[in-house]
Amino acid sequence: MASVEQSKQAIMLNKKYKAGLLSFLSAQGILVFFLICMFAFSLFSEQFISQSNIMTVVRQASIIGIIAVGVTVVIIGGNLDLSVGSMLSFSTVLVVDLHDKIGPAGAIILMFALTLLIGAVNGFLVGFMRLNSLIVTLAMLSAIQGLVLIYSGGKNVDIANQSDTWFAFFGRGYVLGIAVPVILFALLAIVVQVVMSYTSYGRRIFAVGGNPAAAVYSGIRKNWCVFSTYLISAFCVACAALVLGSRVMGSQNNVGQGYELLVLAGIILGGTSLLGGAGSVWKTIIGVLILGFIQNGLLLLGYPYYTQWLVTWVIIILAVWLDLANKRKRLFTTHS
Amino acid sequence: MINMKNFLKGSGFIQPIWVFVIAITVFFSVMSEYFLSVGNLSNILVQTSTIGLIALGMTYVMINGNIDLSVGAVLGLAASLSVGLQDYGITIAVMAALASGLVLGAINGLIVWKTGVNAFIVTLGAMIGVRGLIFVYTEEQSFYATNFAFSDFGTASIGPFPVLAIIFLLCTLVMHLVLKKTGHGRNTFAVGGNPEAALDAGIRIGRHMMINFIIVGGFAALAGVLLATQMGAATPNLGRDYELWTITAVVLGGTKLTGGFGSITGTLGGVLAIGILRNGMNLMQVPAFYVLVILGVILISVLIIDQRLNVHASKGVSI
Numbered sequence: 001m002a003s004v005e006q007s008k009q010a011i012m013l014n015k016k017y018k019a020g021l022l023s024f025l026s027a028q029g030i031l032v033f034f035l036i037c038m039f040a041f042s043l044f045s046e047q048f049i050s051q052s053n054i055m056t057v058v059r060q061a062s063i064i065g066i067i068a069v070g071v072t073v074v075i076i077g078g079n080l081d082l083s084v085g086s087m088l089s090f091s092t093v094l095v096v097d098l099h100d101k102i103g104p105a106g107a108i109i110l111m112f113a114l115t116l117l118i119g120a121v122n123g124f125l126v127g128f129m130r131l132n133s134l135i136v137t138l139a140m141l142s143a144i145q146g147l148v149l150i151y152s153g154g155k156n157v158d159i160a161n162q163s164d165t166w167f168a169f170f171g172r173g174y175v176l177g178i179a180v181p182v183i184l185f186a187l188l189a190i191v192v193q194v195v196m197s198y199t200s201y202g203r204r205i206f207a208v209g210g211n212p213a214a215a216v217y218s219g220i221r222k223n224w225c226v227f228s229t230y231l232i233s234a235f236c237v238a239c240a241a242l243v244l245g246s247r248v249m250g251s252q253n254n255v256g257q258g259y260e261l262l263v264l265a266g267i268i269l270g271g272t273s274l275l276g277g278a279g280s281v282w283k284t285i286i287g288v289l290i291l292g293f294i295q296n297g298l299l300l301l302g303y304p305y306y307t308q309w310l311v312t313w314v315i316i317i318l319a320v321w322l323d324l325a326n327k328r329k330r331l332f333t334t335h336s
Numbered sequence: 337m338i339n340m341k342n343f344l345k346g347s348g349f350i351q352p353i354w355v356f357v358i359a360i361t362v363f364f365s366v367m368s369e370y371f372l373s374v375g376n377l378s379n380i381l382v383q384t385s386t387i388g389l390i391a392l393g394m395t396y397v398m399i400n401g402n403i404d405l406s407v408g409a410v411l412g413l414a415a416s417l418s419v420g421l422q423d424y425g426i427t428i429a430v431m432a433a434l435a436s437g438l439v440l441g442a443i444n445g446l447i448v449w450k451t452g453v454n455a456f457i458v459t460l461g462a463m464i465g466v467r468g469l470i471f472v473y474t475e476e477q478s479f480y481a482t483n484f485a486f487s488d489f490g491t492a493s494i495g496p497f498p499v500l501a502i503i504f505l506l507c508t509l510v511m512h513l514v515l516k517k518t519g520h521g522r523n524t525f526a527v528g529g530n531p532e533a534a535l536d537a538g539i540r541i542g543r544h545m546m547i548n549f550i551i552v553g554g555f556a557a558l559a560g561v562l563l564a565t566q567m568g569a570a571t572p573n574l575g576r577d578y579e580l581w582t583i584t585a586v587v588l589g590g591t592k593l594t595g596g597f598g599s600i601t602g603t604l605g606g607v608l609a610i611g612i613l614r615n616g617m618n619l620m621q622v623p624a625f626y627v628l629v630i631l632g633v634i635l636i637s638v639l640i641i642d643q644r645l646n647v648h649a650s651k652g653v654s655i
Contacts, residue, residue, distance in 0.1 A: 143632025313465020
């Protein structure tokens, strides 16, 4: 009898293990997808998998990645930030323009302060005034674009003496052979991921995004939580502007146009639900990297740059669809 | 005594956006002597016809509880097709352009219906993808119309009335009647207001969503063709940011993002408000940069007023 019990237990354990593996794979589906993409591209192009190419892709993806880290937090908190593209234009123009006027240190400090101020305005309107975040940040998108144009007078800005400034470190520098943008990206991502996973602050953001009413009843100050997510988003945009401004040493006044969409695409691809309350920073990173590698792979295969947008369209919808289908255990909706 | 609160909520006979439209009309008439002339007013109608046409379809989609972010890209594709295919004859080119809008709308609608993926994500993807399609099709080139009949159409007028304004106003009337008088219009409200209840009541919610996406796609394509006739050309970047302007106009007109509430008359008011503001500030020689800021501030102010009045009704966005 005992042996039968034991074998039953063994079968149960085995089943449990298998189910665990399956649920792990379906939870990390995006990682599996990422590996498949990498494998497919490496079959078609030898350069693709080379170390220098991978580093280049990661470096190029780091600006979108840095912004995406912040926006992921906003989305986990149950809101959206569409104004990050305009904010990136604003901050980059600001830091580049001020560099020659008040020196790099002053430019960086002032840029961070003003970017956080814009984040605070977003956070106030969404967190405390409880306005719809989609429309608020949409309105901010156009308003900030206007501010950039007013500030720059519609002209592009650049740094006069480009070779002789430590400002170049943020975009062009290397530490231990790794590009500084990549290091910044990794640092931000690790810090934010740790904060979201292991601190009570992170849990509160998840709670507010998942069920705002329940969060309020359990004593969480929802307004402040939402407010703070926009500050984090603004801080990340400021970091991205630092990298972008330093790398290009100049800025067009619409440099960030369309970034909000690529950022959102990366986040959605990473599997963070736009409903809020779920998601993770590291999946966002995978999502952003997938987009970067797809773009790079298509270019290496000789397709024009814009085909990546077409591919992005298909992949976003497929990724979200399969995720949904997995949750509801059927491919299509039932209603007519 | 008029109940101020009910009036501002939009539940009175007159919609608040129209009071705003009249107020800014009076303001600009005082500020600029050129504003209040037949020529300028019909000019405003022509300028707003593009965004206005898309806004008509967007109102349906938003009342339906969805959103369409791909309208700007669809407009760009239709404009490029209508000019790029002119060698096959204007009629075929225009038909192909309009068909592209209908098909893309149908694809959006079908995906939202069948997969259950949120419209925000589906149309965001389409916005990126269709823009890619335009660049692949045009190879980053601008197209110029060689046939004068095509480019004359955009500036033509019947008597004192510009053709584009007439098309826009006619479409507005038709869309208003469809929304108010037909089953499809009623069901659009029902689905947006409470999808589960609509489903229980036997309304085919998927079909109605898809029809509305086809409508907005068709209008975006029509707007693209008309814009191309106005300019006699099409550039691959045409229609960028149009989704923002359109959503702004529709929200100004009182349509709720949460679905189930809105009207074509309100949207007409919202479209006119934006057109008048742009035109008026232009006449007052306010730089275009400031217009962006002012519009953003106005939109946020409207949201704040709306939110203060409907504290209990606000459900938050459902994305």
